[in-house]
Amino acid sequence: MAILSLQNISFSYDKTPVLKDISYDFEKGKLYCIVGKSGAGKTTLLSLLSGLTTPSSGTILYDDKDVAKIDKYTFRSKYIGVVFQSYNLITKYTALENVILAMDVAGYKTDNKKQKALELLKSVGLDEDETDRRILKLSGGQQQRVAIARALSYDPDIILADEPTGNLDRETQSEIMAIFRSLAKQGKCVILVSHSPDVAAMCDECYKLTKLTKKS
Amino acid sequence: MYIIKNALRCISRSKGRNILIGIISLVIAVSACIGLSIRQAAESAKQSILEGMSVTATITYDRQSAMSNIGGGKGNGGFDRNQLEAIMGGASSLTLEEYQLYATADSVSDFYYTMTAYFNGSDGFEPVNISEALDDNGGTLNGGLVGGYSDETARIKGGLANMMSAGDFKIIGYSSESAMVDFISGVSLITDGVVFAEQTDENVCIISEELAIFNNLSVGDSITITNPNIDTEAYELTVCGIYSSTETNNIPSSMFGAGEDPANRIYMSAAALQKIIDASVTAANEDTETESADAITATLSATYVFADTDAYYAFEEEARALGLGDTYTITSADITSFENGMTPLNTLSTMAGWFLIVILIIGAVILVVLNIFNxxxxxxxxxxxTAMGMKKWKVAGQFMCEVLVVTMIAIVIGAGIGAVSSVPVTNALLENQVSSQQSESNRIENNFGRGGMMNGSIPSGENESGLGIKENNKFGNMVSGAANYITEVNSAMNLTVVLQMIGIGLLLTLIASVASVLFIMRYDPLKILANRD
Structure with a gap:
């Protein structure tokens, strides 16, 4: 059964159609990739999936519930974990603090948040001495790992990642993709948005977006 | 809870900005603290003085009001002689019965009166310091005034003397012991014998030491006083006590008569004095050779005592209800003196209030701008x-919390600095204010001549009164009234000021945060992050 389902989704930006009549299903335990050229609406689709914006028409279902009827803050903070292209971490916080903050915002209950955050950061490949560093003192790859750890911290069913390997070297790309594959195997629904054929090749399923022209 | 934790973290991670906000808040806090302290000091001073003050008041005739009521004057054809006599003369006097009627008002806690009449001495009883230049005209002082003046000046001054005094001795009759304020305050002390019994109608009196020595009198001796208008009308009094007084003679007896010299005052019961006056009136009416105007007359002065100022202010309405006419006003020298004394501190308090408002407005504007930038x-x-799912009101709450913490730290430090500096600053400002007030009074005296010759007649000095407030008696002006200015305060900060400071901190936080909250509520996370990307 699909944990997330797009039903006839259309989206226009200033009367310009960006997405039209999209219907995708995403299931738990699978790694999905949404590919498309620049301007095809990949980031718009990610914004719709992450609850940052609402479709012009159509319905998004989360666990068979209309996302429009779920509080958008609750949806974003509890049900879905987003890894943004530019990571969007709080730069004045340390890696550990960023992860704990996400748990606080989600109202996630655990005996020891710090311990859980440290374990998560370790699982995504961040060294222990790097967890207390401020974000700006970390490399792009390390920031990417912190962003993934943050997205996982409150145990959401769905992980969304926008161009997760776009700024990384090939070796780090492989490591990050390995993390996503591992998460899918753990039962998460992982949706990647990328224009890279390599990333698409490593996913279970791919959806291709094409740029809408005036004729369509 | 995590909002507060985040707020504290953000404060510690953005030291520069928060120190700047803190410094501005500190300046506001110190200024506000001093301003509030000055206002509090004024209020405390007022309260402490009012608490310890028993208010006394008198009823006086308001000639201006009387003239207005009659409706004469230049524009209306002027007053006729009868009207003027009524205004300036007998119409102004209330009878003892009327005074006593108003004393039945609920607000009055005590009532007493004094009667003052002038008598001449006799062969064996003469006034102290009597001028050698006295003429034979029954002891009046016209002759004493003439020397050294031109004829016209002497005539005017002679007339004044006649008006001011009509005898060698000023006999004051007291209705009760409460009325004998000089003996209560310690200005006068009984050195021999006793004070006459309260409300006695026996002809017993107390005289000053000087008078006793001058006339070789002691307790138990008799003295004879006479009607200044009729030499043969004599009354015998028995001296029951002798008093000494620290009051000095500030009035030239050569100008106002021997009766105005404190040494020539004789005190007795009002009832006894009334009996003498009644006898004099009866004698004048029976004797065909004399006119009723030659009888001894007494001036009545009634004093009402109130427990507090509220009772004083309530008295007017009650007295009017009991029939006191519009042409009479109720005045209190205590209240006037208190208001005069409070003038510099009140002025400073008003200025501090405006200063506080300006500081708060400027401070609030700066904080609002800084917060918008923030x-x-x-x-x-x-x-x-917000993209992570944190609700906007929580984000706004975190920002408000940051401002609140910084502002409150600044308020605490500011209150500390204010507590230390408010007293010296208040006193320095008060000193300037008092100095300015004194200069103004001096200019008025110099230019208008009021009190010129009497200035300094009351010794200058300082005295402490309640809650460490010092009053400075710089003026001895009998005409305009002595002003005991509050020149120093010892404590200005109290719990009220602290609470007001906290209130100001909360208010500033609220004002400074409103704009930032509006910005936060307006922000769309998608647009922000898209622009960033």
């Missing part, structure tokens, strides 16, 4: 937090 600078952070 939010705009942290727009990305707001976008990230």
């Amino acid at each position: 939010v705009r600078e942290r727009k990305y952070e707001v976008g990230v937090l």
Whole structure:
């Protein structure tokens, strides 16, 4: 059964159609990739999936519930974990603090948040001495790992990642993709948005977006 | 809870900005603290003086009001002689019965009166310091005034003397012991014998030491006083006590008569004096050779005592209800003196109030601007937090919390600095204010001549009164009234000021945060993050 389902989704930006009549299903335990050229609406689709914006028409279902009827803050903070292209971490916080903050915002209950955050950061490949560093003192790859750890911290069913390997070297790309594959195997629904054929090749399923022209 | 934790973290991670906000808040806090302290000091001074003050009041005739009521004057054909006589003369006097009627008002806690009449001495009883230049005209002082003046000046001054005094001795009759304020305050002390019994109608009196020595009198001796208008009308009094007084003669007896010299005052019961006056009136009416105007007359002065100022202010309405006419006003020298004394501190308090308002407005504007810059600078952070699912009101709450913590720290430090500096600053400002007030009074005296010859007649000096407030008696002006200015306060800060400071801190936080909250509520995380990307 699909944990997330797009039903006839259309989206226009200033009367310009960006997405039209999209219907995708995403299931738990699978790694999905949404590919498309620049301007095809990949980031718009990610914004719709992450609850940052609402479709012009159509319905998004989360666990068979209309996302429009779920509080958008609750949806974003509890049900879905987003890894943004530019990571969007709080730069004045340390890696550990960023992860704990996400748990606080989600109202996630655990005996020891710090311990859980440290374990998560370790699982995504961040060294222990790097967890207390401020974000700006970390490399792009390390920031990417912190962003993934943050997205996982409150145990959401769905992980969304926008161009997760776009700024990384090939070796780090492989490591990050390995993390996503591992998460899918753990039962998460992982949706990647990328224009890279390599990333698409490593996913279970791919959806291709094409740029809408005036004729369509 | 995590909002507060985040707020504290953000404060510690953005020291520069928060120190700047803190310094501005500190300046506001110190200024506000001093302003509030000055206002509090004024209020405390007022309260402490009022608490310890028993208010006394008198009823006086208001000639201006009387003239207005009659409706004469230049524009209306002027007053006729009868009207003027009524205004200036007998119409102004209330009878003892009327005074006593108003004393039945609920607000009055005590009532007493004094009667003052002038008598001449006799062969064996003469006034102290009597001028050698006295003429034979029954002891009046016209002759004493003439020397050294031109004829016209002497005539005017002679007339004044006649008006001011009509005898060698000023006999004051007291209705009760409460009325004998000089003996209560310690200005006068009984050195021999006793004070006459309260309300006695026996012809017993107390005289001053000087008078006793001058006339070789002691307790138990008799003295004879006479009607200044009729030499043969004599009354015998028995001296029951002798008093000494620290009051000095500030009035030239050569000008106002021997009766105005404190040494020539004789005190007795009002009832006894009334009996003498009644006898004099009866004698004048029976004797065909004399006119009724030659009888001894007494001036009545009634004093009402109130428990507090509220009772004093309530008295007017009650007295009017009991029939006191519009042409009479109720005045209190205590209240006037208190208001005069409070003038510099009140002026300073008013100025401090305006200063406080200006500081708060300027401070609030600066804090609002700084907070708007703060939010705009942290727009990305707001976008990230809301994209993560943090509700906007929680983000706004975190920002408010940051401002509140910084402001409150500044308020605490500011209150500390204010507590230390408010007293010296208040006193320095008060000193300037008092000095300015004194200069103004001096200019008025110099230019208008009021009190010129009497200035300094009451010794200058300082005295402490309640709650460490010092009053400075710089003026001895009998005409305009002595002004005991409050020149120093010892404590200005109290719990009220602290609570007001906290209130100001909360108010500033609220004002400074409103703009930033509006910005936060307006922000769309998607737009912020998209622009960032």
